[in-house]
Amino acid sequence: MVKKYSNGVYLVNGTEIVEKDGSVSQKLQQLTGDEVAEAIARRETITYNVLETHNTSEDMTSLKLKFDSMTSHDITYVGIIQTARASGMKNFPLPYILTNCHNSLCAVGGTINEDDHKFALSAAQKYGGVYLPTNLGVIHSYNREMMAGCGKMILGSDSHTRYGALGTLAVGEGGGELAKQLVGKTYDIAYPGVIAVYLSGKPRPGVGPQDVALSIIGAVYADGYVKNKVMEFVGPGIQNLPVEYRNGIDVMTTETTCWSSIWCTDDQVKDYLMIHGRLEDYKKMEPGPVAYYDGLVYVDLDKIEPMIALPFHPSNTYTIRELRENAADILNKVEKEGLELFDSSKLKIDLKSKRRGKDIYVDQGIVAGCSGGTFDNIMEVADIMDGKSIGNSTFSMSVYPGSQPAYMELVKNGAIAKIMSAGALVREAFCGPCFGAGDTPANNELSIRHTTRNFPNREGSKPSDGQISYVALMDARSIAATAINEGKLTAATDIDVEYSKPIYYFDKSIYDKRVYNGIGKAKEETELIFGPNIKNWPEMPALTEDILLKVVSYIKDPVTTTDELIPSGETSSYRSNPIKLAEFTLSRKDPEYVSKAKEIHQLELKREKGEDPRDGNQDLKIIYDKISKIDTDKGEKLSSMGIGSSVFAISPGDGSAREQAASCQKVLGTWANFAKEYATKRYRSNLINWGILPFEVKEEPPFDKGDYLYIPGIRKAVLDGIPEIQAYVIGEKVKPFKVSLGDLSKEEKEIIVAGCLINYYRNQ
Structure with missing residues (x-):
């Protein structure tokens, strides 16, 4: 179904795969009649050509993109x-x-x-x-x-x-x-690795884009095969996928932790752009005669089955057939994994109760957003549900078209009537079900969703308060098949249905009538409208020469998501108020974090006012005395040492790009994160842009929650790019240890030292 190559590969004429091994030169010469240089073949990917066009530097190894x-x-x-x-x-x-x-x-x-x-x-x-x-x-x-x-x-x-x-x-x-x-x-950014995703064959009726996407995610997420790389989709199978089907696979590539994605384009893409009135935006894109990739994921579309990603991650994948055949063992495994994620004696996870005999029953079905709410998906949902009923028991279903033009076309062709007649609700374009602000299930309910994520809390529950519901990701077609069986988990390949596949007509007039388009027409005289909740960023200090950090949160989970760093859902209303939003930081993972961070922040605020933070704080006096014995020449210079909080997590930052995961920490006085690694490039970038030091600790950390850490000369170490930085745990005994900051560009170093991106530009 999905196979990963262990070595780099050459793709010849878009179809022939040649793995890089001891006989690769001979194989290439047989196919091409010539010698092939890897460096030249790397330039023949679609990715290279797009990045080269947008790179403003003269060095393709260090990109500066516009x-x-x-x-x-x-x-x-x-x-x-x-x-x-x-x-x-x-x-x-x-x-x-x-x-x-x-x-x-x-x-x-x-x-x-x-x-x-x-x-x-x-x-x-x-x-x-x-x-x-x-x-x-x-x-x-x-x-x-x-x-x-x-x-x-x-x-x-x-x-x-x-x-x-x-x-x-x-x-x-x-x-x-x-x-x-x-x-x-x-x-x-440094030039990224490029992984080919080679598609062959054609999906069976009832197998949708989410099934293909989950198959890929399940194969590549755990070992980081495509992490921070570009996934380049190639192969003859592409021509067997409608464009909206491709879009549905493509949007889910985020869940692999790749940096970006790109596909070969063909006449179907040309038709899509023509339908949307933008034919001039089409050009054929494909790799050159011989293109080199850092790896390859082979996907046999013929063999893809309807999939389900069980709580609490899109990579927790099984075929629906496999789940039904081994329900007791699999659900028990997920329950145990879930309890390890949450630190709550109040919480009970009970997925096994969803079994009734040999069947599994779910409580809710959702088709929504950028992944589920496409015209093609909803059209096939309507075909499956035509003349059927979702029943009048506990199962409910909602459908959210992704845009008003798609919604209107579904109204015109009767698809919406079919869905509503079956008992499902049809709602407006809204991303709420993707992040916990819409259709939140009841406690211990199981929701199957064609959306993007099923992380903890993404459905709106609060495990720390003893309330939890579960999201499993599935394709819209199998959700519809489950719906007409009143919640009994059913693969779309197990039902008989004739798919109508009508032509899509895009009516741009909806946007013409309502969208404000001011491109190239700035009106400088316009006054910005500030509501009472829209606040400016607070002042943030520059990095001091030496820093003292207190570890106020220590997270031992294998991966920490952005939603655990700053919850989505009910916090959305406060996104424009940095101070108020910061009150929610780590609230579902470490409820003590905010109060502990504020305690340390008050000491820093005293320092910034020119006061001695040691005054009235006997514990801090002891800490300073121990530091003075490490650096005997510091003396009273310690009064200028910055004081901040810090967070340790093994691999933080999977998931959303929201910068608030970092900015809220900064607002509360956090100056550093410590991690074994960072789950995504974007979270590490967020830390840097908010002046938070992205420390890496490869070995087992010698510190724990509540410990103070002293890092002398950190400002100079950042600017000089010192690979290993000396730090000390200041406890009963002083323990030295090393940390690193990884690769930082000249600008990133200056942003960290300035204290944040705003300070950096203000200084210029």
């Missing part, structure tokens, strides 16, 4: 614009799409949700951007329809910014990277 456009939604755009304003932005130097699909149905906070939208419209008018009104389209649906094109690059402040199936290399990043583009700077 994007064609950017996009943000209403959880992230206020902070980005505020950061860019504080950094000197005068207008949007590239098309910037502001969508409203996240912070639109959150009841918490009263009027402050809509205040953010009014701010965004005024910003689009003032600086020259595009404003998509609330619920008119989810961020990625709109960008596919209106912005993505062959050979383009798009930067988005949402981790699922993926438009590779349309020939666009798209990157999801934290807000700081978007702010850099807004002030005319570049996105800097």
